[in-house]
Amino acid sequence: MICPVCKEDMIVVEHERIELDYCVKCFGVWFDAGELELLLESLGLEESGFRMEEIMALPEKRATEEVRKCPICRKKMRKVTIGHTPAVLIDACPQGDGLWFDGGEVNQVIRQLVDTSPGDTQGQVVTFLGEVFKARE
Ligand SMILES: [Zn+2]
Incomplete structure:
Protein backbone atom coordinates (compact mmCIF):
# COMPACT_ATOMS: atom_id res chain seq x y z
CA MET A 1 0.00 0.00 0.00
CA ILE A 2 1.20 3.52 -0.76
CA CYS A 3 1.69 6.09 2.01
CA PRO A 4 -0.84 8.92 1.52
CA VAL A 5 1.78 11.45 2.67
CA CYS A 6 5.06 10.29 1.09
CA LYS A 7 3.49 8.36 -1.81
CA GLU A 8 5.94 5.52 -1.23
CA ASP A 9 5.41 1.89 -0.37
CA MET A 10 4.66 1.19 3.26
CA ILE A 11 5.79 -1.86 5.18
CA VAL A 12 3.48 -4.22 7.04
CA VAL A 13 4.07 -4.51 10.77
CA GLU A 14 2.43 -7.30 12.71
CA HIS A 15 1.31 -7.27 16.29
CA GLU A 16 -0.44 -10.44 17.37
CA ARG A 17 -3.11 -10.87 14.69
CA ILE A 18 -3.14 -7.30 13.55
CA GLU A 19 -1.33 -6.13 10.45
CA LEU A 20 -0.73 -2.43 10.13
CA ASP A 21 0.73 -0.55 7.21
CA TYR A 22 3.54 1.64 8.40
CA CYS A 23 5.58 4.25 6.54
CA VAL A 24 9.25 4.11 7.55
CA LYS A 25 9.80 7.56 6.12
CA CYS A 26 7.11 9.68 7.80
CA PHE A 27 6.17 7.09 10.51
CA GLY A 28 2.49 7.32 9.60
CA VAL A 29 0.23 4.32 10.20
CA TRP A 30 -2.77 3.05 8.22
CA PHE A 31 -5.48 1.03 10.00
CA ASP A 32 -7.83 -0.97 7.81
CA ALA A 33 -11.43 -0.99 8.97
CA GLY A 34 -11.66 -3.07 12.15
CA GLU A 35 -7.95 -3.02 12.95
CA LEU A 36 -8.17 -0.14 15.40
CA GLU A 37 -10.72 -2.11 17.42
CA LEU A 38 -8.49 -5.21 17.31
CA LEU A 39 -5.49 -3.24 18.46
CA LEU A 40 -7.33 -1.61 21.36
CA GLU A 41 -8.73 -4.98 22.35
CA SER A 42 -5.27 -6.57 22.33
CA LEU A 43 -4.05 -3.81 24.64
CA GLY A 44 -7.00 -4.12 27.02
CA LEU A 45 -8.32 -0.73 25.92
CA GLU A 46 -11.53 -1.86 24.21
CA GLU A 47 -13.63 0.26 26.56
CA SER A 48 -12.18 3.41 25.06
CA GLY A 49 -15.11 3.90 22.69
CA PHE A 50 -12.85 4.46 19.68
CA ARG A 51 -14.75 2.54 17.07
CA MET A 52 -14.67 3.00 13.35
CA GLU A 53 -18.35 3.86 13.00
CA GLU A 54 -18.13 6.41 15.79
CA ILE A 55 -15.05 8.02 14.30
CA MET A 56 -16.77 8.17 10.91
CA ALA A 57 -19.76 9.92 12.45
CA LEU A 58 -17.62 12.71 13.90
CA PRO A 59 -17.96 16.17 12.36
CA GLU A 60 -15.27 17.10 9.89
CA LYS A 61 -12.68 19.55 11.23
CA ARG A 62 -11.41 22.55 9.37
CA ALA A 63 -7.68 22.11 9.25
CA THR A 64 -4.74 23.63 7.48
CA GLU A 65 -3.17 20.19 7.18
CA GLU A 66 -2.98 18.91 3.63
CA VAL A 67 -5.82 16.72 2.37
CA GLY A 83 -8.97 12.01 22.11
CA HIS A 84 -8.43 15.10 24.22
CA THR A 85 -5.75 17.36 25.69
CA PRO A 86 -4.58 17.63 23.04
CA ALA A 87 -7.02 16.18 20.53
CA TRP A 100 -4.66 7.31 8.78
CA PHE A 101 -2.51 8.47 11.71
CA ASP A 102 0.46 10.73 11.07
CA GLY A 103 3.77 9.83 12.67
CA GLY A 104 3.55 9.72 16.44
CA GLU A 105 -0.24 10.12 16.57
CA VAL A 106 -0.96 6.48 17.37
CA ASN A 107 1.37 6.75 20.34
CA GLN A 108 -0.34 9.95 21.51
CA VAL A 109 -3.79 8.39 21.32
CA ILE A 110 -2.74 5.18 23.06
CA ARG A 111 -0.97 7.07 25.83
CA GLN A 112 -4.11 9.15 26.44
CA LEU A 113 -6.21 5.99 26.66
CA VAL A 114 -3.79 4.38 29.08
CA ASP A 115 -3.86 7.45 31.31
CA THR A 116 -7.65 7.34 31.54
CA SER A 117 -8.21 3.59 31.71
CA PRO A 118 -8.56 1.62 34.92
CA GLY A 119 -6.48 -1.49 35.37
CA ASP A 120 -2.95 -2.31 34.37
CA THR A 121 -2.49 -1.90 30.66
CA GLN A 122 0.74 0.06 30.95
CA GLY A 123 3.08 -2.89 30.47
CA GLN A 124 1.38 -4.23 27.35
CA VAL A 125 1.16 -0.82 25.82
CA VAL A 126 4.82 -0.07 26.35
CA THR A 127 5.65 -3.44 24.78
CA PHE A 128 3.45 -2.70 21.81
CA LEU A 129 4.88 0.76 21.21
CA GLY A 130 8.43 -0.54 21.56
CA GLU A 131 7.93 -3.45 19.16
CA VAL A 132 5.90 -1.79 16.51
CA PHE A 133 6.96 1.82 16.43
CA LYS A 134 10.64 1.64 17.33
CA ALA A 135 11.55 4.17 14.71
CA ARG A 136 9.51 6.88 16.30
CA GLU A 137 10.75 6.84 19.87
ZN1 LIG B 1 -11.23 4.64 1.04
Whole structure:
Protein backbone atom coordinates (compact mmCIF):
# COMPACT_ATOMS: atom_id res chain seq x y z
CA MET A 1 0.00 0.00 0.00
CA ILE A 2 1.20 3.52 -0.76
CA CYS A 3 1.69 6.09 2.01
CA PRO A 4 -0.84 8.92 1.52
CA VAL A 5 1.78 11.45 2.67
CA CYS A 6 5.06 10.29 1.09
CA LYS A 7 3.49 8.36 -1.81
CA GLU A 8 5.94 5.52 -1.23
CA ASP A 9 5.41 1.89 -0.37
CA MET A 10 4.66 1.19 3.26
CA ILE A 11 5.79 -1.86 5.18
CA VAL A 12 3.48 -4.22 7.04
CA VAL A 13 4.07 -4.51 10.77
CA GLU A 14 2.43 -7.30 12.71
CA HIS A 15 1.31 -7.27 16.29
CA GLU A 16 -0.44 -10.44 17.37
CA ARG A 17 -3.11 -10.87 14.69
CA ILE A 18 -3.14 -7.30 13.55
CA GLU A 19 -1.33 -6.13 10.45
CA LEU A 20 -0.73 -2.43 10.13
CA ASP A 21 0.73 -0.55 7.21
CA TYR A 22 3.54 1.64 8.40
CA CYS A 23 5.58 4.25 6.54
CA VAL A 24 9.25 4.11 7.55
CA LYS A 25 9.80 7.56 6.12
CA CYS A 26 7.11 9.68 7.80
CA PHE A 27 6.17 7.09 10.51
CA GLY A 28 2.49 7.32 9.60
CA VAL A 29 0.23 4.32 10.20
CA TRP A 30 -2.77 3.05 8.22
CA PHE A 31 -5.48 1.03 10.00
CA ASP A 32 -7.83 -0.97 7.81
CA ALA A 33 -11.43 -0.99 8.97
CA GLY A 34 -11.66 -3.07 12.15
CA GLU A 35 -7.95 -3.02 12.95
CA LEU A 36 -8.17 -0.14 15.40
CA GLU A 37 -10.72 -2.11 17.42
CA LEU A 38 -8.49 -5.21 17.31
CA LEU A 39 -5.49 -3.24 18.46
CA LEU A 40 -7.33 -1.61 21.36
CA GLU A 41 -8.73 -4.98 22.35
CA SER A 42 -5.27 -6.57 22.33
CA LEU A 43 -4.05 -3.81 24.64
CA GLY A 44 -7.00 -4.12 27.02
CA LEU A 45 -8.32 -0.73 25.92
CA GLU A 46 -11.53 -1.86 24.21
CA GLU A 47 -13.63 0.26 26.56
CA SER A 48 -12.18 3.41 25.06
CA GLY A 49 -15.11 3.90 22.69
CA PHE A 50 -12.85 4.46 19.68
CA ARG A 51 -14.75 2.54 17.07
CA MET A 52 -14.67 3.00 13.35
CA GLU A 53 -18.35 3.86 13.00
CA GLU A 54 -18.13 6.41 15.79
CA ILE A 55 -15.05 8.02 14.30
CA MET A 56 -16.77 8.17 10.91
CA ALA A 57 -19.76 9.92 12.45
CA LEU A 58 -17.62 12.71 13.90
CA PRO A 59 -17.96 16.17 12.36
CA GLU A 60 -15.27 17.10 9.89
CA LYS A 61 -12.68 19.55 11.23
CA ARG A 62 -11.41 22.55 9.37
CA ALA A 63 -7.68 22.11 9.25
CA THR A 64 -4.74 23.63 7.48
CA GLU A 65 -3.17 20.19 7.18
CA GLU A 66 -2.98 18.91 3.63
CA VAL A 67 -5.82 16.72 2.37
CA ARG A 68 -4.85 13.06 2.02
CA LYS A 69 -6.36 10.46 -0.26
CA CYS A 70 -7.43 7.07 0.98
CA PRO A 71 -4.77 4.53 -0.05
CA ILE A 72 -7.53 2.04 -0.90
CA CYS A 73 -10.26 3.95 -2.74
CA ARG A 74 -8.34 7.19 -3.52
CA LYS A 75 -11.19 9.39 -2.26
CA LYS A 76 -10.29 12.45 -0.21
CA MET A 77 -10.23 11.60 3.46
CA ARG A 78 -12.05 13.56 6.14
CA LYS A 79 -10.18 15.26 9.00
CA VAL A 80 -11.56 14.40 12.39
CA THR A 81 -10.19 14.71 15.90
CA ILE A 82 -10.15 11.99 18.52
CA GLY A 83 -8.97 12.01 22.11
CA HIS A 84 -8.43 15.10 24.22
CA THR A 85 -5.75 17.36 25.69
CA PRO A 86 -4.58 17.63 23.04
CA ALA A 87 -7.02 16.18 20.53
CA VAL A 88 -5.35 14.29 17.71
CA LEU A 89 -6.25 15.15 14.12
CA ILE A 90 -6.54 12.04 11.98
CA ASP A 91 -7.79 11.23 8.48
CA ALA A 92 -10.74 8.93 7.88
CA CYS A 93 -11.82 7.38 4.57
CA PRO A 94 -15.30 8.74 3.75
CA GLN A 95 -16.57 5.23 3.00
CA GLY A 96 -14.93 3.52 5.95
CA ASP A 97 -11.93 1.78 4.37
CA GLY A 98 -9.78 2.83 7.28
CA LEU A 99 -7.94 5.52 9.24
CA TRP A 100 -4.66 7.31 8.78
CA PHE A 101 -2.51 8.47 11.71
CA ASP A 102 0.46 10.73 11.07
CA GLY A 103 3.77 9.83 12.67
CA GLY A 104 3.55 9.72 16.44
CA GLU A 105 -0.24 10.12 16.57
CA VAL A 106 -0.96 6.48 17.37
CA ASN A 107 1.37 6.75 20.34
CA GLN A 108 -0.34 9.95 21.51
CA VAL A 109 -3.79 8.39 21.32
CA ILE A 110 -2.74 5.18 23.06
CA ARG A 111 -0.97 7.07 25.83
CA GLN A 112 -4.11 9.15 26.44
CA LEU A 113 -6.21 5.99 26.66
CA VAL A 114 -3.79 4.38 29.08
CA ASP A 115 -3.86 7.45 31.31
CA THR A 116 -7.65 7.34 31.54
CA SER A 117 -8.21 3.59 31.71
CA PRO A 118 -8.56 1.62 34.92
CA GLY A 119 -6.48 -1.49 35.37
CA ASP A 120 -2.95 -2.31 34.37
CA THR A 121 -2.49 -1.90 30.66
CA GLN A 122 0.74 0.06 30.95
CA GLY A 123 3.08 -2.89 30.47
CA GLN A 124 1.38 -4.23 27.35
CA VAL A 125 1.16 -0.82 25.82
CA VAL A 126 4.82 -0.07 26.35
CA THR A 127 5.65 -3.44 24.78
CA PHE A 128 3.45 -2.70 21.81
CA LEU A 129 4.88 0.76 21.21
CA GLY A 130 8.43 -0.54 21.56
CA GLU A 131 7.93 -3.45 19.16
CA VAL A 132 5.90 -1.79 16.51
CA PHE A 133 6.96 1.82 16.43
CA LYS A 134 10.64 1.64 17.33
CA ALA A 135 11.55 4.17 14.71
CA ARG A 136 9.51 6.88 16.30
CA GLU A 137 10.75 6.84 19.87
ZN1 LIG B 1 -11.23 4.64 1.04
